[in-house]
Amino acid sequence: MKKNIHSMNNPIRSLWNNKTRRTTFSTYAVVIVAFVIMQLLDSAGMLSYAMRGQLIPICVYIVLAISLNLVVGISGELSLGHAGFMGVGAFVGAVTSTALQGLIPDATLRLVFSMVLGGIFAAIMGLIIGIPVLRLRGDYLAIVTLAFGEIIRNIANNLYVGMDEKGLHFAFLSEEGLHMSDAGKLVMAGPRGTVNITPIATFLTGFILILITLFIVLNLVNSKEGRAIKAIRDNRIAAESVGINVMSFKLKAFVISAILAGMAGALYGLSMSNVTSVKFSFTTSIDILVFVVLGGMGNILGSVIAATILTLLPELMRPLADYRMIMYAIVLIVVMLFTWSPKLKGAIEVVTGNLKEWLGKLTNKKEVGTNG
Amino acid sequence: MAEYSKKMVKVPTYSYLREQDADKLPVLDVRNLGIDFGGLTAVDSFNMTIGPTEISGLIGPNGAGKTTIFNLLTSVYQPTRGSILLRGIDTKGMSTHKVTRMGIARTFQNIRLFTDMTAMDNVKVGMHKDIKCSFLSSLLRLPSYYKAEKAADKKAMELLEFMGLADVADVKAGSLPYGVQRRLEIARALATNPSVLLLDEPAAGMNPSETAELTEQIRRIRDTFQIAIILIEHDMNLVMNVCEGIVVVNYGKIIAKGTPEQIKDDPAVIEAYLGKKEDGAAC
Numbered sequence: 294m295k296k297n298i299h300s301m302n303n304p305i306r307s308l309w310n311n312k313t314r315r316t317t318f319s320t321y322a323v324v325i326v327a328f329v330i331m332q333l334l335d336s337a338g339m340l341s342y343a344m345r346g347q348l349i350p351i352c353v354y355i356v357l358a359i360s361l362n363l364v365v366g367i368s369g370e371l372s373l374g375h376a377g378f379m380g381v382g383a384f385v386g387a388v389t390s391t392a393l394q395g396l397i398p399d400a401t402l403r404l405v406f407s408m409v410l411g412g413i414f415a416a417i418m419g420l421i422i423g424i425p426v427l428r429l430r431g432d433y434l435a436i437v438t439l440a441f442g443e444i445i446r447n448i449a450n451n452l453y454v455g456m457d458e459k460g461l462h463f464a465f466l467s468e469e470g471l472h473m474s475d476a477g478k479l480v481m482a483g484p485r486g487t488v489n490i491t492p493i494a495t496f497l498t499g500f501i502l503i504l505i506t507l508f509i510v511l512n513l514v515n516s517k518e519g520r521a522i523k524a525i526r527d528n529r530i531a532a533e534s535v536g537i538n539v540m541s542f543k544l545k546a547f548v549i550s551a552i553l554a555g556m557a558g559a560l561y562g563l564s565m566s567n568v569t570s571v572k573f574s575f576t577t578s579i580d581i582l583v584f585v586v587l588g589g590m591g592n593i594l595g596s597v598i599a600a601t602i603l604t605l606l607p608e609l610m611r612p613l614a615d616y617r618m619i620m621y622a623i624v625l626i627v628v629m630l631f632t633w634s635p636k637l638k639g640a641i642e643v644v645t646g647n648l649k650e651w652l653g654k655l656t657n658k659k660e661v662g663t664n665g
Numbered sequence: 666m667a668e669y670s671k672k673m674v675k676v677p678t679y680s681y682l683r684e685q686d687a688d689k690l691p692v693l694d695v696r697n698l699g700i701d702f703g704g705l706t707a708v709d710s711f712n713m714t715i716g717p718t719e720i721s722g723l724i725g726p727n728g729a730g731k732t733t734i735f736n737l738l739t740s741v742y743q744p745t746r747g748s749i750l751l752r753g754i755d756t757k758g759m760s761t762h763k764v765t766r767m768g769i770a771r772t773f774q775n776i777r778l779f780t781d782m783t784a785m786d787n788v789k790v791g792m793h794k795d796i797k798c799s800f801l802s803s804l805l806r807l808p809s810y811y812k813a814e815k816a817a818d819k820k821a822m823e824l825l826e827f828m829g830l831a832d833v834a835d836v837k838a839g840s841l842p843y844g845v846q847r848r849l850e851i852a853r854a855l856a857t858n859p860s861v862l863l864l865d866e867p868a869a870g871m872n873p874s875e876t877a878e879l880t881e882q883i884r885r886i887r888d889t890f891q892i893a894i895i896l897i898e899h900d901m902n903l904v905m906n907v908c909e910g911i912v913v914v915n916y917g918k919i920i921a922k923g924t925p926e927q928i929k930d931d932p933a934v935i936e937a938y939l940g941k942k943e944d945g946a947a948c
Contacts, residue, residue, distance in 0.1 A: 509804060516803030516810065517789070517796045517817070524779045524790040531777035534739060535791045535857050536765035545800075 317511050320594040324355075324507065327601070328500045335496075343608055349564040351604045352499025353379075353557045356506045358584035358596040360553035363510055365582065366591035367519070368546040369526030370427070371435040374442030375581045378551045380573030381418055381445055382411030382558025387487040388454050390563055391480045392461055400493040408502070408559040415555020418445075419548040427543040430529070434547075442578050449570035454481040486569030487562060494564035502560060503597075506553050510593060513549065522546050523591075587628055690753060692717045692768075692860050692893045693738070698747035699917075700737060707733045708917040711747070715861065715910075720887055720894045722908035722925075724901075726937055730917040731897045732774055735863050738895075739771050740764045752860065766794055770859035772850040774866045774897075780839030784830055784849050787838050788821040791856030795820075821856065827889070828852040828882070844875050848882070855890065862886065864896040868903050876900055880907050905929070913937065 331348065334340050340348075357379060364372045386407040397403045418441070426437045453470065455462040457477030464470030468482065482488050513519045521542045524532040533539055562568050584603055588595030606624060610617035631637050693715040700708050708730045715721055723731050736742045738749060740761045749756045756764050770791075779787050789796070798813035825831050828848045833841055838849060847867060854862055867883070868876045880903055887894055898904050904911065905925045913921040913928060915937040921928055928934055 512804050512806055517793055517798065517813075518800055518803060520782070520786055520790050521793055523782060523786075527779035527781050528777045530741070531773065531779065532790070533741075533761040534765060534771055534773075534777075535853060536762045536794050537790070538760075538762050 313515055316594070317515070320507060320511065320597065321504075323594060324500075324503055324597060331496070343611070344605075347604060347608055348496045349494050349499050349560065351601055352496065352503055353561040353564070354581065354584065354600040354604050355503050355597050356557035356560075357554055357581045358588065358600040359503075359506050359510055359593055360550040360557070361581050362585045362588070362591065362593060362596045363513070363546050363550045363553075365585050366589070366596075367514060367526065368522050368543055370543060370547070371432055372438045372547075372550075373435050373575070373578050373582070374438030374440070374445075375550075375554055376573040376575070376577035377438070377442035377445040378415040378418060378554035379558035379561065379577070380442075380449060380570065381415045382408075382555030382560075383562030383568055383573070384449055384452075384481060384487065385414040385555070386411040386559025387490050387562040387568070388461065388480050389559075390493065391456055391490065394491075400491075401495075401498070404493045404495075404498055404560075404563060407563060408498075408556045411559030411562075412552040412556040415551045415558070416548050418555075419551030420544070423544045423547040423551075427547060428540055439575065439578075442573065442575055446570045446573050449481070449486075449573070450484050452481055453479070453483055455479050484569065486567055486572075488567060490563065490566050490568075492563060492565055494560050499560055499564075502556060506557075507593065509549065509553070513546075514593075518542065518545065583625065587625065587632070589632065689717050691715055691750075692752055693895075694750040694753075695738070696748050696750070698734070698737060698744050698749065700733065700742055700745045706917055708737065708914075709746075711914070711917075711919060713912055715893045715895060717860070717893055718887060718891050719910060720883065720896070720908050722904040722911040723895055723897045723914065724899070724904055724911060724928075725914040725920075729914045729937075731914060732865060733917070734914070735771060735865055735895075735897065738764075738861075738863060739769055765857055765859075768858075768860035769863065770854035770857045770861070771863035772847070772854050772865055772867060774869065776843075776846050776850055778838040778846055778850060778853070780837065782838060783835050784825065784838055784841065784852075785818075785821055785834040787849060787853050788824055788856045789817050791853040792817055792821060793857075795858060824852050824856055827885075828855075843870050847871070847879075851882075851886070855886065860892050862892055862894045864894065864898075866897055866899065868898055868900045876903055879903065883907050 331340075335345065335348075357375060361372065361375045364370050364375075389407040389410045390403055393403050393406060397406060422434075422437055422441055426434050451466050453464045453466075453468050455464075455468075455471040455473040455477045456479075457474045459474070461480075462471040462473050462477070464472075466483070468479065471477070471479075479488050480490075514523075521532065521537045522545070524535070524537060525539050525542055529539055558573075580603075581600075584600040585596055587603065588597070588599030603621075606621055607617055610620050613620055631641065691714045693713070695711060695713040698708060698711040699706065711734060713721075723734065725731055733742065737744050740756060740759050740763070743758070751764070751767055751769060754767065756767070759767075779790060782790070796813050796817045798810050801807075802809045822831065822834065825834050828851060830845065830849055830852060833845060833849075838846065841849065847870075851862075851864065851867065864883070868879055871879060883894060883896070884907060886892070896904070896908070908925060911921075911923065911925055911928045912919055913931070913934050920933045920937055921931040923931070
């Protein structure tokens, strides 16, 4: 082995590259295959009404989980207000879509435009939070993002937005404050959430958003910026000592995550006729965090799978009626044990090790077979 | 490899510079440096001049303020008094990453590697500023990204080979043995393309044969990269062997400066390390 090292530098490196490439490839493959299967099932009429209703939310949660993983898993900062960014995106998206209804008749184009605008607003929020908070060392981000999520929810809960021939009207606390003409219609009605929304989101746009998210996050992780971000997570002082601007890279990761969450939020807000601010409370932030932790910190494919399964689980367990949330909790505990307990991890490694050995033998035999 | 004369020349700010460095701009010129932590003066009136290719030692008993001086040089702390001139530029008010970009790289007494990343990636993080590829082109995977990554891979591998780490390139830094981790930290520091390399106890925890190897490696680094090296070390064999100039500090102040021969016989140094003779309690 050692003899070969110096002459085999290139193969070793390309093998390593292939490993990263293999992970990236399998992540894309899983998502694409899952989409195709779902699309086929749907066209064959084999999906229940409830399941069909879950398709877009699944896409939304996958994007949210991947983007939160960028902050929590890869950048190593705890954010507890991801639903806040989602909420910003959802409400901005809903208002944009309604405002542009006359201007852009094409639904898809309007959806894309709303999502972009939702992303931009979420990015602005990300900058406002990130610039002061990411300068600090410690878990301040968790506290501030937690508050941010609640602030967004409360603002949305009291915000009235109307639309008439003169344009958009905004008011706080009451509908009367809008001073709309008779032809005007409400877009956001405080605690009642978004109203009069034409659901224009489709499963296909959700799927494309997932692909864009994967493209951005995976490319980021495997670039010099991604290395810098992971270096900061591993050892902040050492990262500074090799010339990395800690604040700048933390902010980059945080804002990119906010943009993606905002876009996912816009997709969510336009996938149903009514979304209330309750949806963007702390519980949703924690749900997304659970997807990330369960899927594995920094593991993108893990986030995708965890988000899918955990969004479907309550739906699949509907026959269990009142027991389903207990089952949900049990599933969470069991998966946590299997992924985090060193003993169980060791046991799994033994099993997979044996499996690999067995597979290796199998392929070796094949090679021998072809050679002979 | 070029041969260097061991002859030293006296200069005004610091006792000695190597003969061939005497007419050049010193790479590091520390003047009257001091820092207070609250009421405690950790470092005071510290002067040091380092030639462009000098290997210099910073020694002193535990708690003398050696690491604090390194932290001042790398702007981890901002000095209360005095100035640090790096190739003539005052680093006052600069952040650590800026100072590193200007050419000071360091290793740490308690190893600080990116434990979850491979040895190769650790070095590539060190090369960060030299990987010429914009954020957008790495996000969109433009051809310039592949070009820059390929060049970075090549240079990182060269550095790993230089430090004898080629065969652990793909191993996670955290799972490497202690001595190897120390070498990897030096490789990562070298990756930043420094003009001054600060080594904080590079031989700590090494056995004599590893230390001997390290001595050779330190010289090789200077000769190959033509950079200045300052090392904090308790292993006197290593210091006396490899250093051309030595500064001894105690209680944050310089108590002696000079060549290894001069330091060996300096009464102030002997006193700092062993205690006063009159006490009769040399420990």
